[in-house]
Amino acid sequence: MILFPEGVPTKHETFEEYCASGGYEALAKNLSPAAILEEVTSSGLRGRGGAGFPVGKKWSVAAESTESSRYVVCNAGEDEPGSFKDRVLIEHRPHLVLEGLALACRAVGAQRAYVYLNETYEYCLNRISTSIDEARAAGYLGRLQVSIHRAPTVYVAGEDSAALEVIEGKPPKPRQKPPFPATVGLFGKPTVTNNVETLANIPPIVRNGVSWFRSYGTPDSPGTMLFCLGAEMNRPGAFELPFGTSLRQLYEDFGGCLKDGAKLKAFLPGGPSCAFLPEDRLDVSLDPESLKRVGSTLGCGVMRFFPERACMVEETTRIANFFAKECCGQCPACRMETSMLSAMLERIQHGKGDPALFNQFEKIIDFNRGKGFCTLVNMPGPPILSAMRLFRGEFEHHLQHGTCNA
Amino acid sequence: MPCKYVLVCQNEDCKSRGSGELLEQLSQKLKSDADVEVKPYMCFGGCQAGPNIVLYPQKVWYSGVQQADVEEIAQHAEGGPVVDRLTHGVEQPLKELIYQLLDAGLF
Numbered sequence: 001m002i003l004f005p006e007g008v009p010t011k012h013e014t015f016e017e018y019c020a021s022g023g024y025e026a027l028a029k030n031l032s033p034a035a036i037l038e039e040v041t042s043s044g045l046r047g048r049g050g051a052g053f054p055v056g057k058k059w060s061v062a063a064e065s066t067e068s069s070r071y072v073v074c075n076a077g078e079d080e081p082g083s084f085k086d087r088v089l090i091e092h093r094p095h096l097v098l099e100g101l102a103l104a105c106r107a108v109g110a111q112r113a114y115v116y117l118n119e120t121y122e123y124c125l126n127r128i129s130t131s132i133d134e135a136r137a138a139g140y141l142g143r144l145q146v147s148i149h150r151a152p153t154v155y156v157a158g159e160d161s162a163a164l165e166v167i168e169g170k171p172p173k174p175r176q177k178p179p180f181p182a183t184v185g186l187f188g189k190p191t192v193t194n195n196v197e198t199l200a201n202i203p204p205i206v207r208n209g210v211s212w213f214r215s216y217g218t219p220d221s222p223g224t225m226l227f228c229l230g231a232e233m234n235r236p237g238a239f240e241l242p243f244g245t246s247l248r249q250l251y252e253d254f255g256g257c258l259k260d261g262a263k264l265k266a267f268l269p270g271g272p273s274c275a276f277l278p279e280d281r282l283d284v285s286l287d288p289e290s291l292k293r294v295g296s297t298l299g300c301g302v303m304r305f306f307p308e309r310a311c312m313v314e315e316t317t318r319i320a321n322f323f324a325k326e327c328c329g330q331c332p333a334c335r336m337e338t339s340m341l342s343a344m345l346e347r348i349q350h351g352k353g354d355p356a357l358f359n360q361f362e363k364i365i366d367f368n369r370g371k372g373f374c375t376l377v378n379m380p381g382p383p384i385l386s387a388m389r390l391f392r393g394e395f396e397h398h399l400q401h402g403t404c405n406a
Numbered sequence: 407m408p409c410k411y412v413l414v415c416q417n418e419d420c421k422s423r424g425s426g427e428l429l430e431q432l433s434q435k436l437k438s439d440a441d442v443e444v445k446p447y448m449c450f451g452g453c454q455a456g457p458n459i460v461l462y463p464q465k466v467w468y469s470g471v472q473q474a475d476v477e478e479i480a481q482h483a484e485g486g487p488v489v490d491r492l493t494h495g496v497e498q499p500l501k502e503l504i505y506q507l508l509d510a511g512l513f
């Protein structure tokens with residue numbers, strides 16, 4: 001595969017091991033910024049942090065800026081519930097991430113880079129700082145300055161502009177856009193923020209070429225993606241699979257199905273902000289286009305599977321409460337929406353609401369759509385509305401009896 | 407007709423503009439009236455126009471309320487006239503959304 005030779009993380013690679021397997025060859029090719037940008041653009045690589053924005057496009061905005069000082073930020077804030085792929089990548093292949101960061105800096109003409117690292121990732125901190133020292137000593141970083149900045153573990157702190165606020169020493173609050181960070185970013189300068197996994201794809205692309213990269217995945221979504229399976233599975237972990245692989249294969253062959261032989265009821269294919277899909281959608285392909293066609297999203301690749309006995313009202317309420325808690329509070333619409341949705345679901349769960357509440361969810365979500373600096377305001381809608389559509393009986397039973405019939 | 411509920415928004419914006427004090431003062435003023443209940447509300451979504459207070463089931467929305475307005479609002483709650491100057495702060499669609507939620511029992 002592209003990120004892990006065996007498709008799963010195996011060993012904690014050393015600097016020597018990385019170099020022996022072709023590491024830093026991409027950087028040593030000494031390609032011009034334009035040549036790197038061209039490779040990455042034609043590879044069709046899209047961001048792996050959840051939004052799926054074309055990487056070449058983001059880079060070229062910064063590269064074409066008239067401002068001479070520019071920054072690249074490696075976003076390892078990773079605070080999406082259930083996601084641990086960035087941690088796994090840095091723990092196992094820190095030099096792959098670092099080489100990707102250095103290539104990104106060369107492509108966009110940045111002299112300074114930041115690794116914005118989840119503050120609880122102690123071992124990663126150790127791995128990445130050692131790697132920076134090793135790469136510098138070997139002369140791979142040239143004049144590039146790489147600093148590590150600790151990311152607070154609140155959900156919005158992983159949003160790209162909130163990350164820039166934190167690096168500037170301010171509270172983790174998303175900025176109003178436009179301007180986008182690639183134009184006006186860190187300290188007002190053009191800044192490219194890429195997810196860890198996105199950057200880890202860069203050295204293999206530059207080293208092996210576009211057609212090699214495109215031999216993985218689908219024409220619309222080339223390459224692979226790391227998928228995180230949680231503790232409800234027989235084999236939890238991070239699995240690298242080409243886009244277009246069947247979700248059933250991930251669920252059955254890699255994850256080994258749900259524990260204790262439990263029957264699958266539904267799944268969330270892209271973290272807490274995506275729409276639930278029922279068990280009979282398991283044959284969908286793992287790529288953004290296919291997921292979109294069946295009404296959900298792939299997000300950053302966090303998969304959650306729910307057994308027959310799971311209470312979908314409780315699961316949905318938990319998601320709504322999560323967004324209410326993680327709302328940073330600066331946008332009125334988001335504050336109102338997240339607190340309302342959570343209060344309404346609590347009512348239904350405990351059998352204290354009026355059936356008229358059911359009709360209000362869509363209205364609140366429609367009313368507030370897009371009214372925020374970041375996209376958090378849009379996040380509770382898909383899981384809540386899909387759960388209420390797919391499991392309406394469970395919601396009605398809860399509302400009537402305050403208990404579960406699942 | 408006296409209202410049943412005086413709902414005082416207690417979300418960040420309204421609170422930073424003194425809705426905590428408004429809640430306290432209205433509760434104090436109306437505590438002897440057994441028919442009227444003064445309650446905190448999580449958020450009406452009219453944050454820019456806060457502090458917001460909604461009288462229910464009359465569905466009268468007061469925004470930009472100051473301590474000087476407390477007396478008149480309390481009088482309205484007990485059946486007095488509507489304080490018209492405070493009713494124009496937020497758009498009708500937001501009002502309707504919130505009134506529907508209140509009708510659905512969300513308070």
